[in-house]
Amino acid sequence: MIAEAGLAALWLAAAMALLQLAMASIGLRARRADVAVAVRPVAVVGGVLGLVSFLCLVAVFMRSDMSVLLVAENSHSAKPMLYKIAGAWGNHEGSMLLWVMVLGIAGAAIALLEKRLEERTLVATLGAQAAIALGFFAFLLLASNPFARVDPAPADGNGLNPLLQDPGLAFHPPTLYLGYVGLSVAFSFAVGALVTRDVGPAFARAMRPWVLAAWIFLTLGITAGSYWAYYELGWGGWWFWDPVENASLMPWLAATALLHSVTVLATRDGLRAWTIMLAVVAFSMSMIGTFLVRSGILTSVHAFAVDPTRGSFILALLALYIGGAMLLFALRVGTVKAGTTFELLSREGALVLNNLLLTVILGVVLIGTLYPIVAQAGGVQLSIGPPFFNKAAGPVALALMMVLVAGPLIRWRRDAWDSLASRLIVPIGAAMLTLGLLVVFARGIGVLPFAGLVVAVGVGVGSLAPLWGRNLRRTPLFTWGMVIAHLGAAVSLFGMASDSAFTKETLVAARPGQTVRSGPFEVTFTGISPAIGPNWSALEGRLVARRGADGTPFPMRPQQRFFANPPTTTNEAAIATRIDGQLYAVLGAQGQDGTWQLRIWWKPFVTLIWLGGALIALGGALSLLGRVWRAGQVERVRAKEARYG
Amino acid sequence: MKAKHQRLTLVLLALAAVVGAGLLALSALKDQAAFFYSPSDLAAAGNPVGQRMRLGGMVAVGSVAKLADGVTTRFVVTDNARTVAVVYKGIVPDLFREGSGVVAEGQVAANGGFVADTILAKHDERYMPPQMAGKMHKTETLEK
16 A cells, blocks of 8 residues: 555656646746746655655665565665665666655755745746656656565565665765765756856855755765775775766766855856856766766766666756756857956965866766776776876866965955965974875875875965964855865865875784784783674674773674675675774684684775865854854844834 | 956856866877777777776686786786786676676786776676677677
8 A cells, every 4th residue: 555655656756747847837828927926835745755755665675575676676674674674775676766855855955945046947947857857757657666566475685785785885875865866956057047047146045055065965976886886895995996986976066056156146246157167067977977877887886776778768868958958058158147246366366277277087987987988988988086086187186186275375356376375384384294194104105195185284274374464253154165075175185195095004923822913012912702693694703902902902803794695795894983994804714724814994084085075064154054044134134124114 | 347348258268168178088088088998999909008908808717817916816817809808906896707798997007907996886787888888799790
């Protein structure tokens, strides 16, 4: 019953989206304000129906209803409850349902909350959003119904891939999806503004929170995904330049550029057409990301759901939306008035440079990700890996980081080189000091890690500069947000450079009782014991580690886990976090002579990579809070003036 | 600067950025495009020593041997046309088996062997790089 109710709600939600699109077009075309005004409630009802449908899917997963095909294929009754719930979106159909559900909720939120946008633009925005949603509804209902029944129902399900049975990964896809969907909202805003020719600061201020929110979720999603790969795959790496990773990085790069250009539009009324263009590009990137991950077209260590029909369906949607938006952009961009001008050396100029560098990185990643597909179409089989991306994107990223220090220290509209130089003395001094220290103590760590450490210290110090000489309590929240996000970027960069420069690796075949050294640590292997979990059994290595010969000992327990459904082995690394890094241990196979393979890494400051990511997201959140609060304040003052004025 | 000029400048800058990205990518591609090699590709490329790459193929049956230090594995990767001897120091992934697919990352050593520092971790048992599937297919048909 629940499955049928879910399917019914899905059809009704699709009908609402159709209605929403029709009413928005009639309202705008025929200038029927009475029709246009009804778009808001329709969007709210559609959002609620989408939510109901999704909750029905979660319910059938929680009840392990094996008569639903999707549950039988992706779940198992012996699975912990968390993973039964996460199983609802840990597959193709469920994640697509999650997509339209979040899109619907976002539409409802715009309809309920958005007050700053001109009414006609809002109606156009909701119409554009309904058009996006319709494509995905069609995709779900016609090509991948999540509620399809299976008869006869199997006694039990296939189970979820054990690698995905991890709290980090259970929440990783929804986080990324929130980001993708946030960008689709920004896209709808851009289309709406193009339709009503209403590109200006008010529009930018309305769009900015959505871009910010999307960007926060993308940042969190990428950070969590990277940490998951790091501790779950057991190879000690945190970024692979895998197409699936690039699929989330590309929208992030575009969203970062958009976030900065929308600020120029909101505060200085500049970069109008460019901002609209970026909104279109950012959403295109999230569509391309969905396409890459869902179509199975690419070689990937974690490409899943290999299905050409679905790939072509998403490709068709991609062509339709991007092509349509580009066409609209081309037709309307002439009518978008040029914004205010500015000098080359100004905050605007720095933000333009930031945008250009981000665009270059985006271009490089896009080419590196798509080139193999194009080459394959031409009959050449090749794949592109980390050396390409590091070589092409690394130096540009470092240049971007330098702009990041200077940008916030430059005044809006115009500035002078000598006064900027005086403001940059301290960060440049810090970077030079680091350079000196590295030359003395750490030669030969490689060019990129070396440059990374130097730039990271300079950026870290420089990112705090906007706070110098300010009353910290009266500093606006969004300034804090910017400072913390920029600091986060420096922290992350420091972690990456430190990990590639200073990691120590020890690999041994050890007998119980044997002690091995790794960096400053001594690790004693005391033996192997069995362990048991809710749906797995394991061999567990017992290690006792200590820093130096007389440090406080602490236990480490790397495991080899065996899952019965589906039958799989996974390696669970043991990770001990210290203030200055992480000790990472993996248990390997047993040799014929009774030894066990042990791989131990000491990774100085590796944690900063993800701490930096969290700081970036925190900065975004503070900024968002600051903006929303400020907007509310303005509104309150206006309401007061209206009452008494 | 007049608004119109500024706009033109920005458009030109944006074009320059996109072209720059393309050129940068192309120059890096020239060195690194072929990142994935089968044993036959490697032979065709004249065993480029010292270049970082991935070697893909099947683990030849009966070729896996562990060295005396307990952590170095020696095996042969084959695409049924040619073979490459691989040395890997580290913990092999759970799915590493004789007769099944493997992707080794590393470089060709001066003696012509392949020194791997990573054996690719795979997400699940269904994973097989399409390039490899294609290659195996091609060589098998040729033999028949």
